[in-house]
Amino acid sequence: MAFLQRASRTFKWIHTRYAGHPFRLATATLQSLLALHVFWKFGYSVEPTWGASMLPTIQVMGDHVLISKQYRRGRGIEVGDVVAFNSVYEPGETVIKRVLGMPGDYVLRDTPGRSNVMLQVPEGHCWVIGDNIPYSRDSRHFGPLPMGLIRGKVLAVVFPWGERRSIGREDLKPVEN
Amino acid sequence: MTPPVESWDVQELEARTLGNAKGRRRKDFEGELGKCEMLELLQYMCEVERPVTRDSKTRCWPVERLFRRCRDKEGSFMVETTAWEGTAKKI
Numbered sequence: 001m002a003f004l005q006r007a008s009r010t011f012k013w014i015h016t017r018y019a020g021h022p023f024r025l026a027t028a029t030l031q032s033l034l035a036l037h038v039f040w041k042f043g044y045s046v047e048p049t050w051g052a053s054m055l056p057t058i059q060v061m062g063d064h065v066l067i068s069k070q071y072r073r074g075r076g077i078e079v080g081d082v083v084a085f086n087s088v089y090e091p092g093e094t095v096i097k098r099v100l101g102m103p104g105d106y107v108l109r110d111t112p113g114r115s116n117v118m119l120q121v122p123e124g125h126c127w128v129i130g131d132n133i134p135y136s137r138d139s140r141h142f143g144p145l146p147m148g149l150i151r152g153k154v155l156a157v158v159f160p161w162g163e164r165r166s167i168g169r170e171d172l173k174p175v176e177n
Numbered sequence: 178m179t180p181p182v183e184s185w186d187v188q189e190l191e192a193r194t195l196g197n198a199k200g201r202r203r204k205d206f207e208g209e210l211g212k213c214e215m216l217e218l219l220q221y222m223c224e225v226e227r228p229v230t231r232d233s234k235t236r237c238w239p240v241e242r243l244f245r246r247c248r249d250k251e252g253s254f255m256v257e258t259t260a261w262e263g264t265a266k267k268i
Binding site for chain 2: 052055056059060061062079080098100101102103104105106107108109112113116117118119120121122123129130131132133134135143144171172173174175
């Protein structure tokens with residue numbers, strides 16, 4: 001009952017503060033929208049995904065991923081992380097791939113087993129490849145990705161809730177020699 | 178714009194690792210890749226049965242990618258050694 005009383009008190013407070021005060025209501029709405037925008041842009045976001053390029057890490061459709069924007073522009077990203085970035089082909093679209101090389105690192109230029117050509121990732125760039133190699137359009141096609149295009153790091157699949165799981169550099173495992 | 182990037186054969190890997198991203202010689206690293214920490218990342222070749230829905234059967238075959246985490250004076254860097262020491266099959 002204490003909860004109900006508190007809820008009713010809050011409701012009364014909202015009512016006396018905003019009912020009949022259109023300017024106050026408009027300001028509060030705008031402030032909330034701006035706060036939400038800032039949170040979405042610089043904090044966290046949950047976004048739906050589509051496509052076969054990150055199988056089996058992310059399902060072909062219906063998965064929603066949690067993205068941390070702390071890592072925007074590639075800050076704090078390491079090899080093995082999964083990142084969301086603005087598409088190089090279609091502006092406005094977001095693409096998700098795994099980072100295999102950071103500036104100064106050495107990576108295979110093509111699909112493993114197809115050629116032995118390598119390159120060194122230039123400064124300010126990273127090398128991104130989809131987990132489902134044959135179905136991915138990635139650095140093998142468009143070359144090194146400018147880190148400025150990175151919107152954030154994919155931390156986990158959070159929806160469907162029953163299939164939630166974390167995603168990231170823990171897939172890069174030490175090998176005993 | 179991405180600068181032009183030079184690509185080269187895996188045979189040159191050890192010699193190439195002597196230079197950093199700025200094109201200067203790495204300090205405290207002599208190109209001994211075999212002594213660096215070895216890491217493995219599995220990527221995949223997956224086929225989804227049609228029609229594609231969330232419940233479609235997905236079959237995946239792993240593709241092993243190998244890396245070495247080496248250290249120089251400025252910190253650590255990663256070298257993909259899939260072609261250098263791996264047993265990559267043609268896919």
